[in-house]
Amino acid sequence: MLNKFSKSTTHYCLTFLFFISFSLCVGLNNVQLTTLQVSIGELVQAQTPNADELVNKGVESYKAGNFRAAIQSWEAALEVYQQKKNYNNIAVVNENLARTYQQLGENEQALSYWEKLNNYYRSQQNWQKVGRILTEIAQAYSNFGQTGKAINFLCGVDAKNIQNLACQQGSALQIASQQQDKPGEIAALGSLGEAYRLRGNYDMAIQYLETAKKTNNQTYNFAILNSLGNAHASRAQLWNLRAKSAEQQSISKATEFQQKANNDYQQALTYFQSSLKEARQQDNKSGEIRSLLNLIQLFYHSKTIALIPQNKFETNIKEALDLLDKLPDSVNKVYAAIDLANLPDVEQELTSPLTQCLAKPKLPNAQAKELFNQAIKISQRLQDSRSESYALGALGHFYECQEKNYQLAWELTNKAIWLADQKLKAKDSLYLWEWQAGRIVEAQNKNIEALPFYQRAYNTLEQLRSDILIADRDFQFDFRDIIEPVYRQLAQLQLEFALANNTSNKQLSSPNLNAALTTINSLRLAEIQNYFGNDCILSAIDNRNVTEVVEDSTAFISSIVLKDKTGAILILPNQERRLQWIDKSQDTLREEIKNFYTGLIRGKRDINYNTKDAENLYELIIRPFEEDLKSQNVNTLVFIQDSFLRNVPMAALYDKKDKKYLIEKYAIATTPSLQLTSTQKVDLKSSRALVLAVSQEAKIDGQLFDPLVNVLLETKIVQEQFANSKKLENQDFTISNLEQEIQNTSYPIIHVATHAQFGTIPEDTFLITGNNDKLTINQLEKLLRKTNNSSNVVELLALTACQTAVGDDRSTLGLAGVALQAGAKSAMASLWSVGDESTANLVAEFYNQLRQPKITKAEALQLAQLKLINAKTTEIDIQYNHPYYWAPFIIIGNWL
Structure with missing residues (x-):
């Protein structure tokens, strides 16, 4: 290969x-x-x-x-x-x-x-x-x-x-x-x-x-140079992601990250060119075509910096095609032919060749077909079922996309399935062809026949997911191309069938709806696993039906964003389900949410809040379920959000009829997955707290973070609430001091009052410590999990000065998973950093309420937010009633 x-x-x-x-x-x-x-x-x-x-x-x-x-x-x-x-x-x-x-x-x-x-x-x-x-x-x-x-x-x-x-x-x-x-x-x-x-x-x-x-061993030079090119190219891809994340957060590092990506692309080019030279000197034709293909791939990735001239790119393709005919039959030759046939036009993005249709292929259809057929014949001569399965499947994908010949596409795809399933038991390729078969059938408006193929692809992928998502960082990069669509397409069909015979949208307990909920939940697990790149968080999976063990007054709203609409599913305390479609395209809904989010942040300078955007989202998300919520006396809503919906501070949705924010009607929490949520109620009344605080100005990787002038007040309040607390502040808050402290003492509550940044990838998700250092979320996870004290379970991790990228749902995914990754049962965190006396007021009321009998974390936060909303009737600053000051705070995970 x-x-x-x-x-x-x-x-x-x-x-x-x-x-x-x-x-x-x-x-x-x-x-x-x-x-x-x-x-x-x-x-x-x-x-x-x-x-x-x-x-x-x-x-x-x-x-x-x-x-x-x-x-x-x-x-x-x-x-x-x-x-x-x-x-x-x-x-x-x-x-x-x-x-x-x-x-x-x-x-x-x-x-x-x-x-x-x-x-x-x-x-x-x-x-x-x-x-x-x-x-x-x-x-x-x-x-x-x-x-x-x-x-x-x-x-x-x-x-x-x-x-x-x-x-x-x-x-x-x-x-x-x-x-x-x-x-x-x-x-x-x-x-x-x-x-x-x-x-x-x-x-x-x-x-x-x-x-x-x-x-400098001549025998190995080609291989080493080739591998170095791969490593630099992969690192460039990572720098590109970090640059994009920094740009979304308006961080000055974006330019530096992009330059590092460009440097790595240049290094990759140098190594691939050297490996090509070595292969030719050694008359290693297999190595030569490998290097040429690497250079061709590199062209697409580095187009924005014009690293490789187009005429050189065209020459590389011609040389690879000429060389292909001179190669003896081999498995390598099969995959080389498939790669060349799947190239997109120079102006197109390089997408997953086996899961997405090329908008415009590089090679003429006739030439591409010839290459696919050549690959099939070679694999058959070699009696290599694996490469034959890929060649058949790739040609089936060509007929699916380029010629819309669904009959031929179907026949070839089924042969690929048979080889991958019956002969190889090769689940790694089987799911691709099962998914492809589902798409081919669905394209012919045969949705009933398509559903079993999507289901089979999902079942196969579920068995592979952990290995795929933690073994190879490159697969993590392309999660949205090669894995995520399987879940979304299956869930869409399941939801559509669930509604097919239910015009009243009542008593939706059909197998299809339950299956859709399972699919959506599996997608949540896959996304979190993909974000963090490990399976530590999955050790917390609870296969019980969480809705059966919570209080009667709690309802859940789960969402899934599709291309042309969004599904919202309500799970009521009596186990009844409701499904509502939000009939807006993904792009339209994303823009509305971005406007809502941006309007809230403007509250730092706008005294009066215009509730128009908040009203629109309330009508879309909450209004359809309102009667059901009232009829069952629901007082707590737990949201399991999808994609950019994670950026929505649900507390600030506004009911124009009752003239109330959603938080005034319900306690609110969010969780990345019900299966990853502990449902045990713990009494935190007498718990000790570890307080970590940085009030001074900080500079991390050249980025300046303003001093948090009200942190001293905030930490004083926490210490007053919990007499057995310990504080590490400014210079005392170091990674080594933190490690020593949690190894020696059990702290059910860790309160962190410092800047916390959440980025597109875990490398850009960190807390700022007191010595201008950063504690990444992965470091925090390792630190908390390796404690020698087995009873040192963190019940609540509070992060009161977080910052997520506007419009970047992956950064919010990091925030959603922070408690899980750190081994905490729940987190109280913010979607943006307020950094004001209002935060101290909110924290004081939150902990005060949390220590009261029978008050849940969600209810404690609700009461704290209500105190700010009602600022005009209290002794605090009246401007704090603006949602900018209270809306960003959310409970993640265990809300009880």
């Missing part, structure tokens, strides 16, 4: 065949084949001609790229060697069987052979071989998406400084260094680089790869 840089076909194969196996071990593969050939010479003297012939036949098949034929020959030879108990030759053949299965993506088979070899070479005390086999085992685990395990085999630790290559005794890199095995050392370094690249730790990946590059 070709490399996974960017949006090539293989990037979306979800097989995790990251090309350390294809690239950095190209050198080792050559060494091993040479070893095999030397061993064959010895076998001629010792074994029957039949066994020798089978081994030689397997070698020739392998060289020709016919891996299935090679396996067949070697497995037959293996039987003979086992009968003769010739363990050396058994090991040689087992090694090549392992590598061949790995080339085919059948990693479980490969791993079983590698583990046998590891045991054998250990028994022989052949430590050089043990070191190399450990590298191969690590590659297999990386292919599974288990990069942490791979790093453990390669080095034994997550290294912080690689200058001395200090790895644990018995790891692959330590053994190679001890044995002075330079090829083994380079392979281990390269494998480490690729494992860290997959985890999104591009800095560490580049360090390891640069260390390998310093050996």
